[in-house]
Amino acid sequence: MTDLASSWANAGAVLTVHRWMAVIGGLLLASVAILVLCLQFGATSVDVKTVATAIMHMLRADQEGAATLGTSEIIMVQIRFPRVLMGFFVGAGLAAVGVTLQALLRNPLADPYVLGVSSGSALGVSLAILFGIGSTFMLLPILPLFGFAGGLLALLLIYRLAQSKSRLPIHSLLLAGVILNAILTAFIMFITSILEPNRSAGLMAWLMGSLTAPNYPALGMFLLYVLCVLVMLMHKAQSLNMLTLGEETARSLGVETEGIKKWLFVLTALLTGAIVSVSGMIGFVGMVVPHAVRSVIGSDHRLLLPASALVGGMFLAVADTIARTIMAPAEIPVGIVTALTGGPFFLYLLLWRKDRMV
C-alpha cells in the first residue's frame, strides 16, 4: 500500500491543460485508428472499400439502402461495427471502474469484480437462463435486463451490509463485497450444476465473457449510459486525488468524504452492472490497464481516468478482434485473451518496478 502511495505521489507530474490535451488527443486519435483497424479483421475478410461503403451507408442510415446491401455490408454494419464499438466501450468502462475503485478502496488489487456487483449481475442472467427466459423486450435483449437488475440488487445489499451509522467504511465495503461475491458465485454454481447439460454449457459460455453484436437501439442505450457515468466519474476526479491521500487528509482538505465515497461507489456499481450484463465477466482489463497507464502518465485522476478509459477501450477492442479471428470461423471467449495477455503484462510491470526500486 505504501509503495503504491509513493509511486502515485512521485509519478504525478504537474498536470497542465496542454499536457491533458496532448495525452487525451493522442489517445483519441489512436483509438479511432485502432477501431478502424479492428474493423478490417474478422471471420470473413472484408476489404477496405466495403468497410468504407458500409460506414457511408450507416451514416446515411437509409432504410431503403439497407435492403440492397450485400452480405459483406450486412456483416460490417450489423455485426462487426456494433461489436467493435461495444467492445471499446466495455473496455473503457471496465478500466474507468478499475481506476476509481483502486483509488476509492486504496487497494491496488481492486477491479470491477471485487465488490460483488458483477456476481449479482451474473446471477440475474443465470436465473433468466434457468427459467428459460430469453428474448427481447421492447427491442432490448432480456438477458442484460436481468443482469442489470441482479447487479442493482447486489449493490443495494452490499450498501446496506457495509453501512454503519450512516458512514461507509472502506474495509467493511471490501469485506461485504468479497463475501457477497462468494455467496452469489455459489448460487451460480448451483444453477450450473442443476441445468440440463446443453444449457449449462450456454451459461458457462456467457459467464466466461463474450461480446456479441447488439442491435442498434441496445447499443445506443449502452453507449449513452457508459458515457454519462464516465462524465460523472470525471467530475469527481479531483476528489479521487484527495481520497488517495487517505480519508483523514481528504477530510482535512475540505472534501466531504462520506458523500463522495457513496456517490463513487454507486456510480461504479451502476457501470459494472451494465457492463457485466452485456458482456459477462471479462477479467484483467479493470486491473491491468489502470496500473499500466498510471506507470506512464502518473496518478492525477483528472488525466488518469480518461486516459485509462481510452486505453482500456483499445485493449478490449484488440483483444476481442483476436478472440474473433484466431480460431475462425469459431470464436473463443474474450476473457481468455484478456487474461492471457493482461496477466503476463501485469507480472512484467511488477518485475520491472521491483528492479527499479533496487
Add this chain to the structure above:
Amino acid sequence: MLIVSTGTCANANDEKSGMTRRQQGILTGMPFMTHVSAKAYVDDAGRRMYFAKPPSRIVSLAPSITEMLFSMEAGEQLVGVTDFCDYPPEALKKPKVGYSNPNLESLVALQPDLVIAPNDFLKPDVIVKLEQLKIPVFILADQNVEGIFVHIQTLGRIVGRSSKADTIAMQLRQQVAVIQRRIQGSVPVRMLYVLNSQPLITVGPGSFIDQLIRMAGGTNVAAKSATPYPRLSMEAVLQEDPEVLVFPVGKAEGISESEQQTWRQWTTMTAVKQGRLHQISADWLNRPGPRIARGLDALAEILHPNSSSGSRAEQ
C-alpha cells in the same frame, strides 16, 4: 444386403450356437466376438467382462442407454437411471442416481450387478471408484450411427434379450437405409444447428449431430470449425448463408420461440428469406439411442421436404 442378413440369422437361430455368433461377429463388424466365449463381452474401453447369467440389477448412466434397455423390454432388469432419463415414461418411475457426477452412495445402495455407462461426460473417478467396489461397469463409446445399433445388439446379448435387440437393430438399420435412399441424389442443403444463441454455439466436425446432418442430406455451415461444439462467429454464418435453421427443443432445453424469432432480423439469410426455421426434438438427435432413426427422419424431412413426401406416396 448385409444389413438384413445379420438380422435374419439372428432371428432364425438360437444365439448360443457358436456358428451364428461367429457370423454375427463378422457381420456386425466386431470380429473379436468370434474368439470370445458365449458370455464374455468386451466393452468400448477394451475391458473384457464375463457374465455367468444375465444381470438382473442394472444401473444405466445415460438416457440413451435407458432407452435402449426399455426398447428391448429389459426395463424390469433396470434398477437405477439418471436424472435425465425421461423416456419411455416408465423410466421416470425408476430410482435416480444423478447424472455426470452420480451419487455413489445411492448407486451402491441399489446393489447393481452391472452399471452401463457412457464414456463421455461421466466424471472419470466414478468408474475407478465403482471398479474398486467390484461393481462391473460396461462402457459404451458413441462413435457413429451404426455404433448405436451394434450397442443395442451387444446389450441385448448381455441382458439376455438378444433376439428382440437384433430385431430392433435390424429395423433401425432398415429405417436409416430408407431415409438415405429417399434423399439420394438430392443436392445437400446448407444448415445451421443452433445449440445456444447467446453466444452462438453450434455443432462442428467430430460431433455426433454433425454426422447426422450429413446422413440426412445436409451440409453443416460450421464444417470448417476445428472443434466439435464451436462458438461460431455470426459473420461466418452470414457468409456461409444457411438455407435452413434448426432449433433443438425439448422440455428442459433448447431455444424459446421468441428467441428463434430474433433470427429473423438477418433478412439476407436464405433460411430467413424462405422462412425455413424449424424445430426438432432435441432428445431424438442428442441421445445415441433407439430413437435416432426418428431423429434422422425428422431432420431429412426438414432438409428435403419434397423428396420425402414423394417417396412416402410411392410406399
